[in-house]
Amino acid sequence: MLFSSGALLADIHGLVFGAIFLLAYSGGMVGLLDLHASWETRKGRRALTKQLVIGTWAMAVVAWLTVLIGTYLVYPLYRTEFQSVLSSSFWNTFSMALKTHIGWFTPILATTVAVVIWRYKTQLTEEKHIRYALEVLFTLAFLAAGIAGLLGALTTKALPVY
Amino acid sequence: MANVSHEEIPVKTDILLEDIQQERKIPNGEAGAAILAAGIGCLTMGLLTAVAAIWGSLHTFLQFYPPAGSITGITIVMVIAWLASWFVLYRFWKDKQVNLIKVFVLTLAFILLGVVGIFPPFIHLFA
Numbered sequence: 120m121l122f123s124s125g126a127l128l129a130d131i132h133g134l135v136f137g138a139i140f141l142l143a144y145s146g147g148m149v150g151l152l153d154l155h156a157s158w159e160t161r162k163g164r165r166a167l168t169k170q171l172v173i174g175t176w177a178m179a180v181v182a183w184l185t186v187l188i189g190t191y192l193v194y195p196l197y198r199t200e201f202q203s204v205l206s207s208s209f210w211n212t213f214s215m216a217l218k219t220h221i222g223w224f225t226p227i228l229a230t231t232v233a234v235v236i237w238r239y240k241t242q243l244t245e246e247k248h249i250r251y252a253l254e255v256l257f258t259l260a261f262l263a264a265g266i267a268g269l270l271g272a273l274t275t276k277a278l279p280v281y
Numbered sequence: 282m283a284n285v286s287h288e289e290i291p292v293k294t295d296i297l298l299e300d301i302q303q304e305r306k307i308p309n310g311e312a313g314a315a316i317l318a319a320g321i322g323c324l325t326m327g328l329l330t331a332v333a334a335i336w337g338s339l340h341t342f343l344q345f346y347p348p349a350g351s352i353t354g355i356t357i358v359m360v361i362a363w364l365a366s367w368f369v370l371y372r373f374w375k376d377k378q379v380n381l382i383k384v385f386v387l388t389l390a391f392i393l394l395g396v397v398g399i400f401p402p403f404i405h406l407f408a
Contacts, residue, residue, distance in 0.1 A: 186356075190349055190356065194349050198349070198350065213401045216399075216401045217399065219352050220352065220399035221396070223356050224323050224395070227319050228323075231315050231316060231319040238307060238312070239312065242306060246312075248382065249381065252388075255385075256319065259392060
């Protein structure tokens with residue numbers, strides 16, 4: 120039942136928004152790693168930061184949509200359909216509990232990265248400490264999304280919602 | 282005085298308003314405020330999750346949207362703490378150079394504590 124209302128919401132949450140965030144990470148990270156003053160011309164730096172501003176803001180919006188749909192629309196379905204399983208098994212004691220919480224780290228970290236890139240723009244090429252911090256936060260956002268996504272996929276496999 | 286036509290005046294096209302604005306460097310305090318606030322947000326979630334597991338009445342109170350349980354209250358409080366701390370830090374640091382390495386190490390420590398606070402085996406030690 121791929122397209123029942125519950126399954127569709129779970130697919131939009133995980134397979135659409137969650138997957139977009141995870142796939143976009145590599146592009147954003149390459150852009151951040153390329154932000155060196157000595158590697159780019161002024162025009163190149165301007166073009167790269169413009170792409171990064173658009174890309175990281177888009178990722179932040181996608182991350183917010185993912186957690187909001189997951190928390191307010193999909194998770195209540197699991198609680199309704201699998202209350203007894205969720206309250207007594209591994210799926211609630213570890214998987215679902217960790218997934219619902221750690222996923223929320225992603226939009227906060229992604230928004231922080233987006234705002235700092237948007238504010239500093241080409242100045243980031245000369246600010247290596249800020250750049251390094253953003254690279255780590257961006258990677259932590261990706262890891263949090265990856266853990267939530269993996270646990271979500273396993274949970275959906277074991278307990279599909281309809 | 283030489284008569285210069287408009288066509289002879291060189292126009293430097295690669296100087297844009299953005300470049301002129303970028304001449305004024307933004308102190309790193311603004312970035313430091315954003316980075317540390319993210320850590321505070323993550324720490325808030327860890328603390329609330331752990332405390333709610335111990336203190337049942339807080340767990341019940343945090344069920345702002347009952348169908349989804351206490352995760353709704355925890356995340357709403359986390360977002361408020363994140364934005365409020367960002368606002369306060371921004372007000373203090375926006376015109377300052379801060380020690381970004383210290384700020385970042387503190388942020389990583391907060392994120393790590395946040396992860397520990399939400400890690401189910403840790404929560405079950407107290408629940």
